Amino acid sequence: MSAVPMxxxxxxxxxxxxxxxxxxxGPAGWSAVMGAVLAVAVLVPVLNLMVPAGSALHLSDxxxxxxxxxxxxxxCALAMDLIWGYTGILSLGHGLFFAxxxxxxxxxxxRQIGRDGNYKSDLPDFMVFLDWKELPWAWTFSDSxxxxxxxxxxxxxxxxxxxxxxAFRSRIKGVYFSIxxxxxxxxxxxxxxxxxxxxxxxxxxxxxxRILGVPIALPETRMVLFVLTGLTLIGCYLxxxxxxHSKFGRVLQAIRxxxxxxxxxxxxxxxxxxxxxxxxxxxxxxxxALYVPQVGIINPGEMSAAASIEIAIWAAVGGRATLIxxxxxxxxxxxAKSWFTQVFPEFWLYFLGALFIAVTxxxxxxxxxxxxxxxxxxxETRA
Amino acid sequence: xxxxxxxxxxEVRARHEARLARQAGESGGDAAFGRLLHAGQPDFTQGxxxxxxxxxxxxxxxxxxxxxxxxxxxxxxxxxxxPNGAGKTTMxxxxxxxxxxxxxxxxxxxxxxxLRLRENEIAQIGIGRKxxxxxxxxxxxxxxxxxxxLKADRRARASLFHRLSGEQLDRIGEIxxxxxLKGEAQRTAGLLSHGQKQWLEIGMLLMQDPKLLLxxxxxxxxxxxxTERTAELFLSLEGRxxxxxxxHDMKFVDQLTEGRKKVTVLHEGSVLAEGRxxxxxxxxxxxxxxxxx
Numbered sequence: 068m069s070a071v072p073m074x075x076x077x078x079x080x081x082x083x084x085x086x087x088x089x090x091x092x093g094p095a096g097w098s099a100v101m102g103a104v105l106a107v108a109v110l111v112p113v114l115n116l117m118v119p120a121g122s123a124l125h126l127s128d129x130x131x132x133x134x135x136x137x138x139x140x141x142x143c144a145l146a147m148d149l150i151w152g153y154t155g156i157l158s159l160g161h162g163l164f165f166a167x168x169x170x171x172x173x174x175x176x177x178r179q180i181g182r183d184g185n186y187k188s189d190l191p192d193f194m195v196f197l198d199w200k201e202l203p204w205a206w207t208f209s210d211s212x213x214x215x216x217x218x219x220x221x222x223x224x225x226x227x228x229x230x231x232x233x234a235f236r237s238r239i240k241g242v243y244f245s246i247x248x249x250x251x252x253x254x255x256x257x258x259x260x261x262x263x264x265x266x267x268x269x270x271x272x273x274x275x276x277r278i279l280g281v282p283i284a285l286p287e288t289r290m291v292l293f294v295l296t297g298l299t300l301i302g303c304y305l306x307x308x309x310x311x312h313s314k315f316g317r318v319l320q321a322i323r324x325x326x327x328x329x330x331x332x333x334x335x336x337x338x339x340x341x342x343x344x345x346x347x348x349x350x351x352x353x354x355x356a357l358y359v360p361q362v363g364i365i366n367p368g369e370m371s372a373a374a375s376i377e378i379a380i381w382a383a384v385g386g387r388a389t390l391i392x393x394x395x396x397x398x399x400x401x402x403a404k405s406w407f408t409q410v411f412p413e414f415w416l417y418f419l420g421a422l423f424i425a426v427t428x429x430x431x432x433x434x435x436x437x438x439x440x441x442x443x444x445x446x447e448t449r450a
Numbered sequence: 451x452x453x454x455x456x457x458x459x460x461e462v463r464a465r466h467e468a469r470l471a472r473q474a475g476e477s478g479g480d481a482a483f484g485r486l487l488h489a490g491q492p493d494f495t496q497g498x499x500x501x502x503x504x505x506x507x508x509x510x511x512x513x514x515x516x517x518x519x520x521x522x523x524x525x526x527x528x529x530x531x532x533p534n535g536a537g538k539t540t541m542x543x544x545x546x547x548x549x550x551x552x553x554x555x556x557x558x559x560x561x562x563x564x565l566r567l568r569e570n571e572i573a574q575i576g577i578g579r580k581x582x583x584x585x586x587x588x589x590x591x592x593x594x595x596x597x598x599x600l601k602a603d604r605r606a607r608a609s610l611f612h613r614l615s616g617e618q619l620d621r622i623g624e625i626x627x628x629x630x631l632k633g634e635a636q637r638t639a640g641l642l643s644h645g646q647k648q649w650l651e652i653g654m655l656l657m658q659d660p661k662l663l664l665x666x667x668x669x670x671x672x673x674x675x676x677t678e679r680t681a682e683l684f685l686s687l688e689g690r691x692x693x694x695x696x697x698h699d700m701k702f703v704d705q706l707t708e709g710r711k712k713v714t715v716l717h718e719g720s721v722l723a724e725g726r727x728x729x730x731x732x733x734x735x736x737x738x739x740x741x742x743x
Binding site for chain 1: 604609
């Protein structure tokens with residue numbers, strides 16, 4: 068290949084050969100992100116804490132807690148989109164990473180209770196109940212916030228790395244991979260159900276009192292957690308967008324579309340899959356760690372098969388491989404869930420099933436696909 | 451070491467370099483052929499690009515390849531024909547690392563043992579493969595398909611920070627023109643016609659700039675005009691690259707061999723006949739295999 072003068076390339080890009088790249092978001096996109104940051108970090112705190120409770124503009128504590136919880140779910144849906152939507156690997160075990168992150172945070176919160184528990188002991192209540200005299204080895208550094216936060220990332224991250232390495236190296240794909248991930252989270256649930264495992268058995272952790280010495284039930288504490296969750300979600304979105312718009316992201320999509328071609332082009336899919344798989348797991352773990360102090364409980368139920376499947380449903384309903392779709396999907400499904408479980412509690416699961424079938428049959432692109440269809444129709448009629 | 455010994459050593463080296471330069475000139479290619487050995491680089495100074503020796507592959511007792519031996523010269527365009535089930539695709543699987551043979555040797559150039567490398571490593575040292583069924587990244591644009599095939603660092607971290615240079619952009623433009631898809635650059639690859647997908651996959655191979663191209667039925671599903679253009683393209687690659695073309699379309703094979711190049715006939719996993727197309731077509735054994743006994 069001879070050296071070609073740069074002018075020809077610039078003429079080519081002006082003729083529209085090259086896609087517009089290098090921009091993470093367009094001006095409208097950045098405005099939306101700034102809007103989201105302002106809403107989360109300024110608007111919600113003001114409406115909740117400053118505006119008096121009687122006012123029409125007041126945002127109730129219930130609404131703040133609900134949105135905070137759903138934002139944690141949205142981070143999981145985003146993580147699912149990276150691995151399923153973009154790389155074509157359906158994980159039905161992401162609930163495990165979420166729960167492990169939650170347990171990492173929960174252990175610290177249990178130690179923060181101190182002697183204020185029912186048994187007035189230095190040990191967490193469930194250990195006193197089991198007549199344990201000292202902390203199990205896994206709890207050695209659990210009173211250190213920094214150590215536990217490192218565990219929140221490292222334990223699920225390492226588990227994903229090791230699990231992914233063996234699964235991807237053995238070229239386990241498609242439904243087989245999904246089943247193994249489902250089995251993994253189920254096995255972990257059985258393990259955590261046992262009292263001997265040392266993580267509170269089927270009751271898990273609850274009754275938290277403080278975080279970093281500050282009472283956890285204070286409206287201000289809850290608001291800080293809410294704002295942190297919102298900013299984490301926005302940060303995760305920007306990071307995911309940067310990844311899928313890089314060449315790395317295009318290799319992921321190439322793996323989804325034709326993995327053998329990727330290999331015969333000289334890429335090693337193992338490294339790519341392992342990187343995105345581990346990142347996706349860590350995102351879920353961080354979401355779990357933010358979730359537990361806001362919801363006030365973590366138990367092995369989060370590792371159930373259904374919990375992991377729900378994450379996949381949020382992504383599918385919102386629209387796979389769109390990033391914004393799974394976030395919308397998490398809000399839509401969980402918003403509907405909280406409404407339904409209040410109004411028709413017994414019909415929620417039927418509705419969820421019907422929703423999933425309807426999306427699969429009529430909206431393969433999810434909610435985002437519906438918007439696209441609508442806007443392209445509008446353009447057609449205008450033209 | 452005595453001074454005159456040192457002097458004769460210089461002479462030997464000079465002669466050696468002159469010979470290398472001469473060989474590079476003879477093969478009609480660029481400096482890719484016949485340079486000094488580098489680790490991980492195939493050595494083509496012996497004039498052989500691909501060498502298969504006594505390769506045997508069996509699946510559950512069925513011998514897909516039976517002591518197959520084959521040598522492809524540097525810059526050669528070799529057509530391989532044979533009835534269904536003759537082992538043509540399995541042969542490509544062995545060369546590209548997808549299938550490990552039970553016995554035999556396979557080397558790229560005279561030094562690189564293909565049987566010790568994985569698929570992606572084999573692709574990186576310069577063997578490109580086109581599948582029988584066109585395999586492109588359906589959801590990506592034509593441009594992005596080519597971009598991913600571009601010669602570049604294949605590691606994950608490098609891909610994360612990769613930026614296209616002007617030179618690489620020109621290279622993509624060049625290939626787009628060559629495969630007649632310039633107008634479709636921003637189109638999603640899944641929307642292309644079957645023949646266009648074949649061209650795109652060939653374009654992706656060319657982006658990798660492989661030294662050896664393996665093409666499995668490259669003109670299946672193409673119109674006559676497209677087939678004609680494909681033949682022209684392959685003939686223009688001959689010399690600079692070595693090509694192995696597996697094909698059923700005898701008219702296409704005839705065009706490619708131009709009545710003088712060697713054709714290999716595979717049957718039941720080994721070479722049945724070799725020679726010019728007219729010769730092998732007249733060969734009784736070949737006729738028997740094709741028409742049934």
